[in-house]
Amino acid sequence: MVKVVEVKGLQKNFGKFQALKDVSFDVNAGEVLGYIGPNGAGKSTTIRTLLGIIRANGGSAKIFGKDVWTDAIEIHKQIAYVPGDVYLWPNLSGGEIIDLFLKLHGKGNAIKRDELIKKFELDPKKKARSYSKGNRQKIALIAALSSDAELYIFDEPTSGLDPLMEAIFQEEVGRLKAAGKAILLSSHILSEVEKLADRVAVIRKGEIVETGSLEDLRHLTRYQYKIETGQVPTGLETLSSVHDLKIDGTKASFQADSDKVDEILSTITQYGVKKLESMPPTLEDLFMRHYE
The missing domain is CATH 3.40.50.300 (P-loop containing nucleotide triphosphate hydrolases)
Structure with a gap:
């Protein structure tokens, strides 16, 4: 170049x-x-x-x-x-x-x-x-x-x-x-x-x-997840890669390290996944990390 x-x-x-x-x-x-x-x-x-x-x-x-x-x-x-x-x-x-x-x-x-x-x-x-x-x-x-x-x-x-x-x-x-x-x-x-x-x-x-x-x-920042499962996904509470976890019955939202997708998927499939949304981090997420 x-x-x-x-x-x-x-x-x-x-x-x-x-x-x-x-x-x-x-x-x-x-x-x-x-x-x-x-x-x-x-x-x-x-x-x-x-x-x-x-x-x-x-x-x-x-x-x-x-x-x-x-x-x-x-x-x-x-x-x-x-x-x-x-x-x-x-x-x-x-x-x-x-x-x-x-x-x-x-x-x-x-x-x-x-x-x-x-x-x-x-x-x-x-x-x-x-x-x-x-x-x-x-x-x-x-x-x-x-x-x-x-x-x-x-x-x-x-x-x-x-x-x-x-x-x-x-x-x-x-x-x-x-x-x-x-x-x-x-x-x-x-x-x-x-x-x-x-x-x-x-x-x-x-x-x-x-x-x-x-x-x-984006590899340096976390993905945002929203899930809905058949049972309460309590197993997420034990994962060190999961951050800002909020569980509301069978629904949960959290952030997770981008290189830990396998670990997260293997955990939530135990509870019967009905809905899964994954959003990559925005430039604003990266930007704010340096200014907070």
């Missing part, structure tokens, strides 16, 4: 406050890396460093094999970026701003631009001062998605968008991924990351605390 972004031991201090302590991750071509953490965890500081806006105090960060600080101008020719808070020129129309962004980037697709304007239901003739937060976000998304880039960096990209527009964004990210583009998606909307990301990196207080594919990480 071609590494597009390589971050190793990245550190950033603001006075005595250490915003990034030891951040390391990669983003490969043709994949979406979900970069997750609550507000203040260090996501935007990492992205500002990658964009060459601020300079790191330690570690290294490279995009396309080039240093993000010394080669920022060259790197920017092949990236597209959408921030979570978009500020626009109030006297320009939405269409004028999109065209300006595409002209600045140098690799814009007018046909794709017009297609996205229709998809996102944007009125490009209105002045930017009249736009809601959601419409300002659409401007940035349309400009970025109409650009021919190799790396797309999205920092809370769907902030202010309604669910229908979020779905269109997710569809477009899938298209970019299929075209072999690298995507860094920073968000605290876990359902969005779960739908799009191939791998996730969880940042907590300036440090990466977990990284890997969603399937890899």
